[in-house]
Amino acid sequence: MSYAKPVPVPDADTRPFWDGCRQGKLLLQRCDACSRFRFPPGETCPDCGSDRASWVESSGRGSVFSWIVVTHPVPRDIYAADVPYVVALVDLAEGVRMATNIIGCQPGSIVAAMPVEVVFDRVSESVVLPKFRPAKRGAD
Amino acid sequence: MWKLRDKYAIAGIGCTAYTSKSNRTVVSLAVEACRNAVADAGLAMAEVDGIVSFNFGDSVPSIAVATGLGLPAARYAVEFSSGGNAANLIIQTAAAAIEAGLAKNVLCFRAMNGRSGFRLGGGRDLNSRGITQFTAPFGWITYPQAMAMWCRRHMIEYGTTSEQLGTVAVTCRRNASLNERAMMRQEITLADHQASRMIVEPFHLLDICLESDGACAVLVTSADVAKDLRHRPVYIMGAAYGGGPNQGDDLFDAIRWPDHAHNYSKYIADDLWRSAGVAPRDVDVAEIYDCFTYSVIMQLEGFGFCKEGEGGEYVQNGRIDRDGDLPINTHGGLLSEAYIHGLNHVVEAVEQLRGHSGARQVADAEIALTTAGAMTCGSALVLRR
Numbered sequence: 204m205s206y207a208k209p210v211p212v213p214d215a216d217t218r219p220f221w222d223g224c225r226q227g228k229l230l231l232q233r234c235d236a237c238s239r240f241r242f243p244p245g246e247t248c249p250d251c252g253s254d255r256a257s258w259v260e261s262s263g264r265g266s267v268f269s270w271i272v273v274t275h276p277v278p279r280d281i282y283a284a285d286v287p288y289v290v291a292l293v294d295l296a297e298g299v300r301m302a303t304n305i306i307g308c309q310p311g312s313i314v315a316a317m318p319v320e321v322v323f324d325r326v327s328e329s330v331v332l333p334k335f336r337p338a339k340r341g342a343d
Numbered sequence: 344m345w346k347l348r349d350k351y352a353i354a355g356i357g358c359t360a361y362t363s364k365s366n367r368t369v370v371s372l373a374v375e376a377c378r379n380a381v382a383d384a385g386l387a388m389a390e391v392d393g394i395v396s397f398n399f400g401d402s403v404p405s406i407a408v409a410t411g412l413g414l415p416a417a418r419y420a421v422e423f424s425s426g427g428n429a430a431n432l433i434i435q436t437a438a439a440a441i442e443a444g445l446a447k448n449v450l451c452f453r454a455m456n457g458r459s460g461f462r463l464g465g466g467r468d469l470n471s472r473g474i475t476q477f478t479a480p481f482g483w484i485t486y487p488q489a490m491a492m493w494c495r496r497h498m499i500e501y502g503t504t505s506e507q508l509g510t511v512a513v514t515c516r517r518n519a520s521l522n523e524r525a526m527m528r529q530e531i532t533l534a535d536h537q538a539s540r541m542i543v544e545p546f547h548l549l550d551i552c553l554e555s556d557g558a559c560a561v562l563v564t565s566a567d568v569a570k571d572l573r574h575r576p577v578y579i580m581g582a583a584y585g586g587g588p589n590q591g592d593d594l595f596d597a598i599r600w601p602d603h604a605h606n607y608s609k610y611i612a613d614d615l616w617r618s619a620g621v622a623p624r625d626v627d628v629a630e631i632y633d634c635f636t637y638s639v640i641m642q643l644e645g646f647g648f649c650k651e652g653e654g655g656e657y658v659q660n661g662r663i664d665r666d667g668d669l670p671i672n673t674h675g676g677l678l679s680e681a682y683i684h685g686l687n688h689v690v691e692a693v694e695q696l697r698g699h700s701g702a703r704q705v706a707d708a709e710i711a712l713t714t715a716g717a718m719t720c721g722s723a724l725v726l727r728r
Contacts, residue, residue, distance in 0.1 A: 209480050300599070330480075
């Protein structure tokens with residue numbers, strides 16, 4: 204059965220990120236000039252304006268900043284079998300925040316600042332999504 | 344001091360019926376609301392030479408409405424690609440356009456078939472390009488889902504409760520019960536709010552605004568012109584628009600926003616009160632953007648009606664009732680009157696300041712606040728009679 208949910212359409216700024224996911228690596232851009240990490244990816248550093256950056260593998264560890272539990276599926280036909288599911292904003296150890304799903308636990312067990320770690324979900328032949336699960340070890 | 348303070352006024356208001364199925368085109372709705380606003384002002388249609396609107400790809404261009412109205416010369420016909428955050432911005436912009444000599448009498452409208460046509464709440468383009476590639480693939484798609492994330496953060500930081508959110512919903516509905524224009528007039532209780540089905544935690548159904556077909560419009564002109572028109576002018580005392588740093592790539596996106604327990608309002612509050620030369624304590628009635636219950640609480644804090652973190656407590660014990668310290672959303676708001684994306688808040692504020700709100704009139708209302716926006720950017724006006 205084909206995958207009916209939205210899939211990322213990589214662009215010139217984001218292709219390395221999604222390629223990294225396919226290889227099981229969570230890659231983040233780090234500015235060569237000011238050393239700050241940034242996400243989502245972009246051509247220049249919002250902090251210092253430099254266009255020189257390197258892709259660096261993230262620790263994949265972070266904590267839950269905020270989360271929601273989707274109980275009413277939209278679009279219904281695509282998400283009916285998934286509810287309830289959790290979408291969260293996760294603060295990575297590198298200092299950036301990303302949207303993701305929390306999997307591998309009951310939605311009711313999630314609390315703010317809960318330590319989580321990345322897990323790669325191969326949802327189709329060509330798409331791997333970085334999701335998070337409760338950390339097996341303590342947070343950094 | 345804002346150099347436009349009290350120099351411009353809202354001289355006319357108009358709207359259509361608010362329904363869930365108009366069976367009409369959006370341009371027809373817009374033309375009706377605009378005609379009503381011009382007639383309400385008592386101005387000749389030929390005198391209107393500007394028209395401003397905002398939309399989300401769900402409406403019609405301003406020139407289409409100018410054409411439908413038969414305007415002989417639309418010198419300033421523009422629209423903003425924006426959500427409800429622009430509802431007050433278009434009025435601020437109308438005043439600025441007149442000041443700059445671009446036009447003399449400017450209509451501001453919002454029109455949509457928001458329920459029977461393009462449903463803003465129904466989800467976004469599933470083709471995840473741009474910033475959407477980092478949200479939609481995780482099933483983070485609708486506006487209720489976007490804003491529940493902010494609400495949760497307020498609960499985490501300040502202990503805000505679902506019952507406090509519910510108080511906003513109950514208050515808006517009680518006001519709507521006195522408003523013949525309102526789509527939802529049957530009163531609800533806090534227990535009804537708590538029992539309504541969960542859509543996306545922490546939002547119950549009754550935390551989420553309506554979807555509506557309809558249009559409304561206001562006519563902005565100079566104080567000089569307004570004083571000779573049909574109604575007592577409602578003056579634009581102050582205005583502000585904007586947000587903080589990292590407003591994101593689109594209205595949904597707030598991934599880089601620093602702190603989701605606070606929204607745009609804290610960033611524009613100083614500009615707003617300074618522009619108007621008044622303070623929160625001077626406001627007699629506040630029409631606060633209520634796409635979701637939590638947004639009222641967050642804006643009460645941001646605009647300085649209470650301290651940060653105290654908005655949940657503030658809305659309790661009758662303080663926001665029609666006869667309370669700060670009557671809010673006297674028409675029922677987006678939660679219970681209609682979702683005309685915040686411009687209906689301005690229509691209500693004008694009626695209140697004219698003393699034309701009938702059973703829902705706030706006694707001696709002289710100064711009103713209208714706000715628009717819930718996340719990283721928004722706009723607000725201070726109006727006076």
